[in-house]
Amino acid sequence: MKKIDYVFDNLPLEDAMKRTNILAISAHEDDIEFMAYSAISECFNNPNKWFGAVVCTDGAGSSRTNTYAQYTDQEMIDVRIKEQQKAAHIGEYSFLSLLGYSSSQIKDKANDKAITDLAEIIKNANPEIVYTHNPADKHDTHVATMLKVLKAIRSLDKKDRPNKLYGCEVWRCLDWVNDEDKITLDCSMSPNLEAALSGVFDSQIVGGKRYDLAVIGRRRANATFGDAHSVDEYTGVNYAIDLTPLIEDDDLSISDYIVSYINRFKSQVVDTLDRLD
Numbered sequence: 001m002k003k004i005d006y007v008f009d010n011l012p013l014e015d016a017m018k019r020t021n022i023l024a025i026s027a028h029e030d031d032i033e034f035m036a037y038s039a040i041s042e043c044f045n046n047p048n049k050w051f052g053a054v055v056c057t058d059g060a061g062s063s064r065t066n067t068y069a070q071y072t073d074q075e076m077i078d079v080r081i082k083e084q085q086k087a088a089h090i091g092e093y094s095f096l097s098l099l100g101y102s103s104s105q106i107k108d109k110a111n112d113k114a115i116t117d118l119a120e121i122i123k124n125a126n127p128e129i130v131y132t133h134n135p136a137d138k139h140d141t142h143v144a145t146m147l148k149v150l151k152a153i154r155s156l157d158k159k160d161r162p163n164k165l166y167g168c169e170v171w172r173c174l175d176w177v178n179d180e181d182k183i184t185l186d187c188s189m190s191p192n193l194e195a196a197l198s199g200v201f202d203s204q205i206v207g208g209k210r211y212d213l214a215v216i217g218r219r220r221a222n223a224t225f226g227d228a229h230s231v232d233e234y235t236g237v238n239y240a241i242d243l244t245p246l247i248e249d250d251d252l253s254i255s256d257y258i259v260s261y262i263n264r265f266k267s268q269v270v271d272t273l274d275r276l277d
Contacts (some may be wrong), residue, residue, distance in 0.1 A: 035168035038185035050094035118152035134167030187236035
């Protein structure tokens with residue numbers, strides 16, 4: 001599949017990219033809406049902030065049943081393109097780029113073309129913040145996408161890099177990350193927009209995966225279980241890990257970096273048990 005670009009208000013792509021403040025880069029259609037809703041809602045109907053989106057794979061491997069049971073891979077690709085464009089229109093994204101790689105191409109360590117594509121988009125959009133998947137996600141394509149994003153940013157001059165890089169929860173929650181290590185992303189704004197964006201991906205919902213219910217349920221659970229000793233501050237929360245040190249220091253190992261989070265969690269659990277036993 002060739003790269004497809006979409007701009008909801010028909011602004012020329014170059015101009016639409018330049019107005020972008022926050023950019024989310026995901027593996028699949030619908031990941032954007034699940035992991036970066038706080039940024040979407042922050043920018044929605046705000047002339048001073050714009051949200052851009054990049055989807056790396058074509059969605060051909062989606063689960064399918066009911067109405068979509070007999071769809072071919074190409075038919076599913078076409079449906080998912082339309083769904084993602086609908087989401088970009090509803091959410092008034094600054095721009096949407098669908099790169100159209102297969103999952104196997106994104107997971108291919110030798111595929112430098114995807115890195116080059118991402119680097120060009122990031123440089124042209126010049127966002128302040130980039131959202132992507134977290135390194136401990138349990139979906140291989142998500143982790144591979146995150147690695148491509150990291151390599152793309154590291155290939156740029158320091159002046160062309162975003163100020164912040166966040167790794168968000170999708171196919172694994174970040175409940176195992178210590179509270180002081182979490183970035184709390186407020187998803188309380190515009191519940192009508194949240195429901196519309198979560199529900200637009202009919203091929204996934206009717207196709208056998210109730211992501212719309214699961215994602216909103218996780219956000220509400222995060223908001224309630226985030227603090228045992230105070231009333232809820234938010235009605236919905238996504239969590240992320242700050243990956244910014246990895247784009248500030250190109251020699252910093254990503255595996256060492258994520259293991260440091262795991263070790264801090266382990267230490268906290270052990271300390272609590274020792275203190276209370």
